Amino acid sequence: MEMRELTVMAGSFVGFQLLYSVVSPLLSSVLTKGYGRLPPTKLNEWNSRTVSTVHALIVGLFCLYILRYDDAVNADPVWGDPNLVKLNVAITCGYLLYDLVLLACNWSTMGDSFFVCHHLAALYAYGFVLSRGVLPYFANFRLISELSTPFVNQRWFYEILHYPRSDRLVVANGVAMTVVFFLVRIAVMPSYWESVFATFGTPAFERLGLAAQVAWITSCICLDVLNTVWMYKITRGCYRVLTGARKSKAKASNGDGGKQAHMNNHTD
Known part of the structure; x- marks a missing residue:
């Protein structure tokens, strides 16, 4: 791993830590x-999700830029010039290390085995990108999934601030979260795996070596299993939000009808 990537990773780790401990509390208050009325455990998670949103926007938009304009990576997905991708991956690795430390320090209130598995699988695979510069296209493609994170975090913000599930903002965010999560994590699976299978048996694939091949394929399988589980949970949550909103509208409509009938009886 080159000094540039190590510096970016360290800077990412420190920057996200400062965002968590200094910037988010000041800005959120x-x-x-409602931020100041939260208990300490929820304040920690609030700041954590603020950092998560910022990271997702940075690497997600950078990812789209690379996919659109980095011709070298698109032309050779296994051994293309990884310079820009390595920067993006280094930012993400710094964030993942920061988040693992945060989870470890607050395990009783924030611990989640799914997230630990997700982070470790990602770090294992991204380590090959940073150390050997391999698989830049596939590593960058995986970061598209971060674009769903801001909607997931916003859902939590609404919930902790006690927005009713029938609120239009909550419903709109729930629908957007489900749609975007599906598009960037589930719908892309066929095209991603088609690209993966297309490399099998090629000289470029053989040059990777067994360790990189195993790291690449196993981490992708783990991440897609986790994404499928999360998609199922999100879909269920979206369904509850939509049905709850319809019930609230129905009750409001019935209430208005009852009031109107009551008024008519008195006027008669």
Whole structure:
């Protein structure tokens, strides 16, 4: 791993830590009064999700830029010039290390074995990208999934601030979260795996060696299993939000009808 990537990773780790401990508390307390009324455990998770959203926007948008304009990576997905991809991956690795430390320090309130598995699988695979510069296209393609994270975090923000599930903002975010999560994590699976299978048996694939091949394939399988599980949970949550919103509208409509009938009886 080159000094540039190590520096970016260290800077990412420190920067996200500062965002968690300094920037998020100051900014959140200004933006919403509800932040100051949260218990300490929820404050930690609030700041963590703020950092998560910022990271997702940075690497997700950078990922789209690389997919659109990095011709070398698109032309040779296994051994293409990885310079920009390595920067993006280094930012993500710094974030993943920061988040693992945070989870370890707050395991009783924030611990989640799914996230630990996700982070370790990603770090294992991204280590080959940073150390050997291999699989830049596939590593970068995986980062598209981060674009769903801001919607997932926003759902939690609404919930912790006690927005009713029938609120239009909650419903809109729930639908957007489900759609975007599906598009960037589930719908892309066929095309991604088609590209993976297309490399099998090629000289470029053989040059990777067994260790990189195993790291690549096993981490992808683990991540896709986790994404499928999360998709199932998100879909169930979206369904509950939509049905709850319809029930609330029905109750409101019935209430207005009852009031109107009551008024008519008195006027008669």
